Amino acid sequence: MPNPRVRALIPLFAAVVAVWSCGGGGDSNDAGQGAPAPAPIPPLSQPPTDISGTAAAQGMDYWGNNSNANGGKGETIDGIPCRVMDETFHIHTHLSVVLNGQLLQIPNALGQVPATATTAGCFYQIHNHDASGRLHIESPVPVSYTLGNFFHIWGQPLSTTNVGGITGMPIVFYVTDNGTTTRYDGDPAAIQLTSHRLITIQIGTQLNAIPNFTWTGT
Amino acid sequence: MQKNKDPMPGVWLRSIVAAALLLAWLVPAVRLAVLPQERALALAATDLMCLSSRAAVLPPSWGDNSGTSRVAQRPTLVDVAAPMQRAFDKEWQTDLIRVLFVAVAATALLAGARRVGGVAPLLVIAAATLYLWAYEPHWDAFRLLGVTQSLPLWWHAVSQWGWSLQAERLVAPLTVWIALLGGCWLLLRAEGARPRRAPSQTIQAPLRSLVTKARP
Numbered sequence: 001m002p003n004p005r006v007r008a009l010i011p012l013f014a015a016v017v018a019v020w021s022c023g024g025g026g027d028s029n030d031a032g033q034g035a036p037a038p039a040p041i042p043p044l045s046q047p048p049t050d051i052s053g054t055a056a057a058q059g060m061d062y063w064g065n066n067s068n069a070n071g072g073k074g075e076t077i078d079g080i081p082c083r084v085m086d087e088t089f090h091i092h093t094h095l096s097v098v099l100n101g102q103l104l105q106i107p108n109a110l111g112q113v114p115a116t117a118t119t120a121g122c123f124y125q126i127h128n129h130d131a132s133g134r135l136h137i138e139s140p141v142p143v144s145y146t147l148g149n150f151f152h153i154w155g156q157p158l159s160t161t162n163v164g165g166i167t168g169m170p171i172v173f174y175v176t177d178n179g180t181t182t183r184y185d186g187d188p189a190a191i192q193l194t195s196h197r198l199i200t201i202q203i204g205t206q207l208n209a210i211p212n213f214t215w216t217g218t
Numbered sequence: 219m220q221k222n223k224d225p226m227p228g229v230w231l232r233s234i235v236a237a238a239l240l241l242a243w244l245v246p247a248v249r250l251a252v253l254p255q256e257r258a259l260a261l262a263a264t265d266l267m268c269l270s271s272r273a274a275v276l277p278p279s280w281g282d283n284s285g286t287s288r289v290a291q292r293p294t295l296v297d298v299a300a301p302m303q304r305a306f307d308k309e310w311q312t313d314l315i316r317v318l319f320v321a322v323a324a325t326a327l328l329a330g331a332r333r334v335g336g337v338a339p340l341l342v343i344a345a346a347t348l349y350l351w352a353y354e355p356h357w358d359a360f361r362l363l364g365v366t367q368s369l370p371l372w373w374h375a376v377s378q379w380g381w382s383l384q385a386e387r388l389v390a391p392l393t394v395w396i397a398l399l400g401g402c403w404l405l406l407r408a409e410g411a412r413p414r415r416a417p418s419q420t421i422q423a424p425l426r427s428l429v430t431k432a433r434p
Contacts (some may be wrong), residue, residue, distance in 0.1 A: 060358055060361065060362060060365065061356075061358050064375070064378055064379035064383050065379070065380065065383060066378060066379065066383075069392065070377075099365055099366065102365040116263070121263060143292055165378075166374070170367070204367075
């Protein structure tokens with residue numbers, strides 16, 4: 001027979017187990033009332049990282065140096081030609097892909113077709129010059145391109161369930177304009193690449209902070 | 219009776235250490251196939267594209283020496299590559315010397331000759347240290363396993379890297395340490411197994427004769 005003091009604690013223990021198993025001990029305050037509320041939008045990390053000019057690579061290498069094997073080779077993609085650069089219209093957007101809390105590196109030289117001894121090189125109007133995640137949109141006239149256009153040029157898939165071949169984990173898209181972050185629940189391929197916009201793709205675990213980058217110019 | 223020990227024990231161990239060293243240096247060795255001129259052209263192509271939006275990158279065959287057309291004033295790939303050639307010559311020669319040194323170290327270790335037996339582990343240690351100093355091994359491939367938390371996803375990333383990145387990030391970080399630690403271990407074994415002048419024979423014999431002489 002157990003000690004009377006221990007016997008007295010049994011109902012208390014049972015109550016604690018019951019409450020815990022019903023979710024009362026967690027942070028989901030709407031248990032049993034349908035889908036859980038979306039996680040709060042993480043704050044912007046401070047201070048922002050300056051990636052002006054040709055910046056250092058940001059994040060861990062995931063895609064390597066051959067991820068654009070299925071990407072643009074100079075042909076027109078989504079109506080975007082590959083030509084010699086014309087910077088009359090020149091803006092930048094930043095793309096962050098974060099997998100389980102780790103920022104992944106956007107490979108360098110996407111949207112570029114290098115010159116060879118026999119062929120001239122060209123740039124797509126969306127491209128990058130380093131592995132900082134900053135995307136250049138350069139065109140003779142003002143243009144409005146999307147994240148889907150960039151992924152087509154890169155040659156990687158983009159959807160709500162597949163980002164650059166990463167699947168099987170929850171994916172959340174955030175868009176930050178002028179310091180204000182919003183969660184984007186639409187088609188990610190339609191996200192506009194606008195000046196100084198920060199696009200963050202969260203894959204897997206919830207972010208503690210949105211990666212924050214700044215640069216001089218547009 | 220004194221057993222005459224081989225100063226370089228374990229042919230299998232020596233082979234493993236030598237193979238590890240050669241695997242670590244595989245990418246720098248293969249990179250030697252890209253000659254200085256080709257390296258300069260590759261960099262020139264990248265630089266030209268990034269430097270100016272208005273300077274068209276022209277293949278050498280387009281070079282017009284007449285000087286009359288506008289096209290002739292634009293730099294060709296060869297023009298831009300020429301000043302870089304000297305730096306790449308030096309880089310290529312340095313790479314060649316390093317790779318030759320590694321080949322000597324591995325050969326000495328594999329040969330296991332008694333004359334070079336004591337030196338070979340030192341050469342291997344030096345070659346492995348040189349790799350660590352010159353190339354700073356990447357551990358991203360292994361850290362990525364923790365980030366993806368999934369073997370198929372990890373393989374999805376690694377499989378699209380290409381053989382050189384895989385060799386550099388998956389193989390070299392491990393094999394260079396195998397070579398370094400193996401070299402140290404072989405050095406210790408060689409020191410331990412080295413035949414020493416037996417002090418007991420040289421000193422004890424005269425002592426023994428003295429003792430026998432002193433006996434009444």
